[in-house]
Amino acid sequence: MCSRRVRPVFLDSFQKERKTAHVTRTSDFEQLLRATGLRVTRPRVAVLGAVDAHPHSDTESIIGAVRGGLPEVSHQAVYDSLHTLTAAGLVRRIQPSGSVARYESRVGDNHHHVVCRSCGAIADVDCAVGHAPCLDGADDSGFVVDEAEIIYWGLCPACATARPQPSTQQ
Ligand SMILES: [Zn+2]
Numbered sequence: 415m416c417s418r419r420v421r422p423v424f425l426d427s428f429q430k431e432r433k434t435a436h437v438t439r440t441s442d443f444e445q446l447l448r449a450t451g452l453r454v455t456r457p458r459v460a461v462l463g464a465v466d467a468h469p470h471s472d473t474e475s476i477i478g479a480v481r482g483g484l485p486e487v488s489h490q491a492v493y494d495s496l497h498t499l500t501a502a503g504l505v506r507r508i509q510p511s512g513s514v515a516r517y518e519s520r521v522g523d524n525h526h527h528v529v530c531r532s533c534g535a536i537a538d539v540d541c542a543v544g545h546a547p548c549l550d551g552a553d554d555s556g557f558v559v560d561e562a563e564i565i566y567w568g569l570c571p572a573c574a575t576a577r578p579q580p581s582t583q584q
């Protein structure tokens with residue numbers, strides 16, 4: 415398992431989350447679609463852009479973001495685009511217990527997530543660059559494992575701070 419690295423990476427991940435937001439242009443998303451063999455459509459490009467700009471967003475938030483630049487897009491077009499992009503591996507879908515599905519454009523690196531039990535905030539947790547120790551289960555029952563999906567649960571910094579202090583007396 416990769417518990418050794420959890421704590422420092424968890425804090426680090428919260429602190430620098432999206433501060434280095436990469437400004438990916440529409441043409442890059444179009445290229446990405448073509449490279450994957452997908453037809454370039456305005457909803458697909460817009461959805462890819464929205465997911466990239468707002469990692470771990472749910473469908474409703476993505477619809478809102480997409481409509482910022484493409485007001486006439488239908489719910490169904492966004493659903494369809496999310497489905498297609500996820501199936502093609504351009505978008506990763508995660509669904510922590512008790513949460514609706516969330517989407518992100520960071521794919522293929524076997525990273526994990528930390529979820530706040532209180533407000534539902536989600537942040538990335540790097541597992542390992544290159545070798546991913548959590549893929550080597552002690553006993554994989556003969557399965558060929560290609561992904562380990564690990565969710566760390568706790569309180570985000572804001573919720574941990576807001577939490578009432580335990581009283582000194584019973
Ligand atoms: Zn929280």
Ligand SMILES: [Zn+2]
Nearest residue numbers: 518520537538
């Ligand atoms: Zn993530």
